[in-house]
Amino acid sequence: MLRRALIGLLLAAAPAAAQDAPARVVSMNLCTDQLAMLLAAPGQLVSVSTLARDPMSSAMAREALAYPVNHGQAEEVWLMQPELVVVGAFTAQAAAQMLERLGTPVLRLEPAYGLADVPARLRTLGAAMGRQARAEALIADFETRLTALREELLRRPSAALYYANGYTTGDQTLAGEILLAAGFDNIAGDRGGGQLPLEALAMAEPEALITARPYPGASRSEEILMHPVVRRLRAAHAASATTGSDWICGTPHVLGAIDQLAAFRRELETETE
Amino acid sequence: MTRALAFLLPLVLALSALSLSLGPADVSLPESLRALLLGGDGPLPLVMREIRLPRVLLALMIGGTLGLAGAAMQGYLRNPLAEPGLLGVSASAALGAVLAIQTGVSAAFALALPLSALAGAVVAVLILIVLAGPRAETLTLILAGVALSAVAGALTQLVLNLSPNPFAASEIVFWMMGSLADRSMLHVWLALPFMAVGVLLLAGVGRGLDALTLGEDAASSMGIDLARLRLRVVLGTACVVGAGTAVAGAIGFVGLVVPHLLRGVVGGRPGPLLWVSAAGGAAMLLAADIAVRLVAPDRDLKLGVLTALVGAPFFLHLVWRSRGERA
Numbered sequence: 001m002l003r004r005a006l007i008g009l010l011l012a013a014a015p016a017a018a019q020d021a022p023a024r025v026v027s028m029n030l031c032t033d034q035l036a037m038l039l040a041a042p043g044q045l046v047s048v049s050t051l052a053r054d055p056m057s058s059a060m061a062r063e064a065l066a067y068p069v070n071h072g073q074a075e076e077v078w079l080m081q082p083e084l085v086v087v088g089a090f091t092a093q094a095a096a097q098m099l100e101r102l103g104t105p106v107l108r109l110e111p112a113y114g115l116a117d118v119p120a121r122l123r124t125l126g127a128a129m130g131r132q133a134r135a136e137a138l139i140a141d142f143e144t145r146l147t148a149l150r151e152e153l154l155r156r157p158s159a160a161l162y163y164a165n166g167y168t169t170g171d172q173t174l175a176g177e178i179l180l181a182a183g184f185d186n187i188a189g190d191r192g193g194g195q196l197p198l199e200a201l202a203m204a205e206p207e208a209l210i211t212a213r214p215y216p217g218a219s220r221s222e223e224i225l226m227h228p229v230v231r232r233l234r235a236a237h238a239a240s241a242t243t244g245s246d247w248i249c250g251t252p253h254v255l256g257a258i259d260q261l262a263a264f265r266r267e268l269e270t271e272t273e
Numbered sequence: 274m275t276r277a278l279a280f281l282l283p284l285v286l287a288l289s290a291l292s293l294s295l296g297p298a299d300v301s302l303p304e305s306l307r308a309l310l311l312g313g314d315g316p317l318p319l320v321m322r323e324i325r326l327p328r329v330l331l332a333l334m335i336g337g338t339l340g341l342a343g344a345a346m347q348g349y350l351r352n353p354l355a356e357p358g359l360l361g362v363s364a365s366a367a368l369g370a371v372l373a374i375q376t377g378v379s380a381a382f383a384l385a386l387p388l389s390a391l392a393g394a395v396v397a398v399l400i401l402i403v404l405a406g407p408r409a410e411t412l413t414l415i416l417a418g419v420a421l422s423a424v425a426g427a428l429t430q431l432v433l434n435l436s437p438n439p440f441a442a443s444e445i446v447f448w449m450m451g452s453l454a455d456r457s458m459l460h461v462w463l464a465l466p467f468m469a470v471g472v473l474l475l476a477g478v479g480r481g482l483d484a485l486t487l488g489e490d491a492a493s494s495m496g497i498d499l500a501r502l503r504l505r506v507v508l509g510t511a512c513v514v515g516a517g518t519a520v521a522g523a524i525g526f527v528g529l530v531v532p533h534l535l536r537g538v539v540g541g542r543p544g545p546l547l548w549v550s551a552a553g554g555a556a557m558l559l560a561a562d563i564a565v566r567l568v569a570p571d572r573d574l575k576l577g578v579l580t581a582l583v584g585a586p587f588f589l590h591l592v593w594r595s596r597g598e599r600a
Contacts, residue, residue: 221440
């Protein structure tokens with residue numbers, strides 16, 4: 001009884017949910033942060049997650065400085081009195097459920113598994129935020145630039161994506177599609193993410209090795225990128241490039257990653273000629 | 274002893290060959306051995322020399338020294354439950370290694386990694402021996418080990434959770450369970466000198482441990498310097514466990530199971546048991562490392578998972594038996 005009264009009180013204190021465009025939106029996930037920053041009307045986005053300011057992970061770290069940050073906890077987000085909370089499909093689930101119990105609308109946005117998901121996510125979030133027109137403009141721009149980046153190629157050099165703990169991503173991932181769009185052939189083939197044994201990498205002898213930039217603070221997991229085999233591969237023939245914050249989320253910023261990687265491929269081709 | 278070694282050494286050799294022939298790159302054993310010994314073109318010699326060879330060498334070195342250290346600790350403490358993994362020595366060594374990596378000292382000075390793990394192991398063995406006293410009561414020993422493991426494990430997790438590196442926290446599993454995946458010759462060279470010193474120290478304790486079975490007074494009257502014996506066991510164990518843990522994480526139960534299985538073969542004498550256990554430990558870890566690759570070829574199943582599955586029932590059996598003895 002007391003609990004119900006308390007929840008009723010809290011609900012009454014919250015601003016009545018607007019029918020169409022929510023006036024106060026809070027994002028709790030690195031990727032939804034960036035989509036929300038692109039889509040939001042001035043003043044509409046109240047807070048982004050703390051990761052959005054991390055230049056290692058966020059392609060919009062500078063833009064994120066303009067917003068107060070949250071740490072993915074239900075209490076702090078509730079106190080921001082949001083009319084819409086946006087979370088990823090897999091992160092901060094406990095906080096999201098708590099906010100739903102308290103009566104706040106929560107949108108769970110799946111991560112982008114490929115380039116085609118970028119327009120789809122923009123459209124979904126745009127509709128939820130009442131910013132359909134802005135979403136369509138972003139999508140049109142994204143598609144024009146993506147078509148311009150794709151080129152006809154005679155030869156696709158082989159490449160491997162190699163991350164900490166010997167992890168790789170195949171064609172069925174966002175990073176894999178970036179690699180394909182930039183004109184490379186992924187040695188991991190038509191698959192999702194998974195382990196690429198060091199032996200398999202050595203035997204495949206890819207022409208290009210694309211690794212992640214090491215994070216601050218040492219770790220054993222990243223040590224594999226300095227393994228003598230990987231080092232030899234780099235020295236012998238594999239040109240190497242690094243992935244950055246543009247690669248992580250399915251936002252229009254992936255075009256920057258494709259553009260950079262394609263330039264790297266052209267450089268590689270002129271070297272081998 | 275010679276009869277046991279005549280069986281164990283060929284077993285170790287066969288397991289080493291099998292381990293060398295296992296891997297995602299599908300090549301026959303003769304072909305891979307040729308690439309290993311003679312080199313040649315293509316990536317195969319690189320795969321054999323930089324990926325598979327260090328893996329086999331580390332399994333031999335770490336398994337052998339864990340068996341040796343287990344036998345030495347059991348002989349000195351005159352308790353079949355003594356083992357570096359169970360008593361928190363490996364966990365303390367792991368804490369030392371984690372501190373060296375997370376503070377960045379090991380990046381500046383490579384030997385800092387095994388040295389720091391060694392320091393962790395020395396502290397742990399000293400605490401154990403002081404707490405358990407010269408004639409180790411099972412209960413005191415196990416409780417001291419539980420406390421040490423808990424403290425070292427908690428501090429390791431604290432350090433890794435506070436790291437700014439997003440991968441650090443997931444490495445808790447490696448430090449607790451151990452793995453030989455994707456190690457290089459660099460790690461072999463890093464561990465080798467410390468293991469050599471440790472083995473030399475433990476090599477000399479056989480006679481003392483044999484004498485100690487008659488009691489401390491009898492051993493002293495036979496001319497055994499007990500203080501020196503203790504120092505050798507402490508430093509020797511710390512050296513081998515520290516070096517092994519620094520490169521492959523904490524691998525438990527090898528030092529418990531192997532001496533237990535082989536004690537009957539040498540008539541229960543702790544001296545000869547040292548060498549037989551070293552060979553047995555190498556065989557056990559090689560077998561475990563082969564098994565993790567057969568069970569889950571494309572994911573890094575941790576070694577400690579297998580050694581614990583084999584070892585924990587032994588441990589329960591030993592606890593059961595020691596309960597019967599006290600009653």
